[in-house]
Amino acid sequence: MVATSTLKITPEILKLIAEIDEFKGAWRALGTLAPERLSALRRVATIESIGSSTRIEGSKLSDREVAELLSNLDIKAFISRDQQEVAGYAAVMETVFQAWQQIPITENYIRQLHRDLLIYSEKDDWHRGQYKTSSNRVAAFDADGNQVGIVFETASPFETPRLMTELVTWFEAEKQAEILHPLLIIGIFIVVFLEIHPFQDGNGRLSRVLTTLLLLQAGYTYVPYSSLESVIEQSKEGYYIALRQTQRTIRSDAPLWEPWLVFFLRALQQQMQRLRKKAERESLLLADLSEISAQILEHVKDHGRITIGEAVTLTGVSRNTLKLHFRRLVANGHLKLHGQGRGAWYGF
CATH class of the missing domain: 1.10.10.10 (Winged helix-like DNA-binding domain superfamily/Winged helix DNA-binding domain)
Known part of the structure; x- marks a missing residue:
């Protein structure tokens, strides 16, 4: 089971949570932008999120190329694997944005999101929506999409179904208990999901889709308008270091949650700060009309x-x-x- 009894809530963690929650409360006022401006913010954030999330996993498409591809999604003829991954990510993110209130956090729905994520990836036909049958590892990639090293080993295929059941059960129990703050529950869920790495491929991208879904369900309704994925891409070294520090200890008696949670909360803080600046700028523009x-x-x-x-x-x-x-x-x-x-x- 997920062990959180050794979790230390440091002053920095408390400060980060307070700042993010303050913005969450203020978003209702900041979010009174005209619908066309909110739509524009979301469009830009979506392009950044899709581009960044796929590049973290080795894609080489720029945001401009992603935007061009998204404008022609109805063609459904994607030449390269990078294009297939972008199209799948766009499709599943649209599902999340449109139906987040109706998507329960169950194994079946997680598998369904994985299936939709890889819907256009021809080489993934054999495993989409199914837990892994072979061992896999988390690899790091450089800016050119080349693998530069292994971050950590993951759960075995034999252990994966049990560990996923435990993770989903833990998440629901913690949410109902209302003891841990929702941001801590989400952060722990994501890092354990990545430690399990339940699918043969697409785990990193799916973890970021799930992050957005869980944040929306926890009331952080501003997340579609600012890209968390682009923050992570720009902090990729810190991302891998935090993952490694926490995930090596997850199956021990005293997991070290703080490295990952601090990184996760700092990323959310940057996402929030970027959106606040954009929203304030938009409000000033509207006031000048x-x-x-x-x-x-x-x-x-x-x-x-x-x-x-x-x-x-x-x-x-x-x-x-x-x-x-x-x-x-x-x-x-x-x-x-x-x-x-x-x-x-x-x-x-």
Whole structure:
């Protein structure tokens, strides 16, 4: 079973949790951004998350290449393994964002998420959604996608079903007991999941999908708007060191949880700080909008689009003046121009 009796709640851990929870409470105020701005923040964060999470595991696709691929997901013809992994990650993240309230933390659902994660990966047909049948190890990769070393050994295929059952049972019991803080429960769940490494491949990516899912379920509803995966990618050395320090002790009588939990909470802190800066910047932009620009945005929210002719009727302002307002709204990312000439219109 997962042993947490030796867990030491240090002053730093308490401080990090307090800061993250303070932002969680403030997000309701910061989160009153216009829907199109929230949508833009989420789109950028999703691209960063998919790119970073797959690169941590050896992919070489840039965020720009990820964005191009995501714009053509309906094609469903992915040439390289990197493209297949990105498409699968995008699909499972969309599932989490849309249905996180309906996804219970059970072994069956974890296996289903794994299956969906690898849905486009041809070489993973034989094992997707199934626990591993061969031993695997956690490897570290450099910026070029080359393996540079083994981080640690993982649970054997024989032990995996029992250990996963114990982990899921522990998680549910701790959540119901409400003794440990939710962030500590999530952090411990993720590090034990990675120590077990229950699937033949895709464990790292799935651990980050599960992190987002668990954070949403714990009330941290801001997570889709800021990429935790990009924070981890930029702290990859610290990520592997923290994993190694904690995971080597997990099956001992006195697991050393603190290295991983401190890294995990610091990553959440950075994720939160990045979003706070973006949200404050967006709020300032919105506060600077003129009454005419605000009228235009309100119309687009209600109707989905607007033309300059419609804006003339709406505001009573001349076309030339309105063109200046539309130009600013497009430059600041509030609206997008669609089409050209007489058929041009503006929307999100």
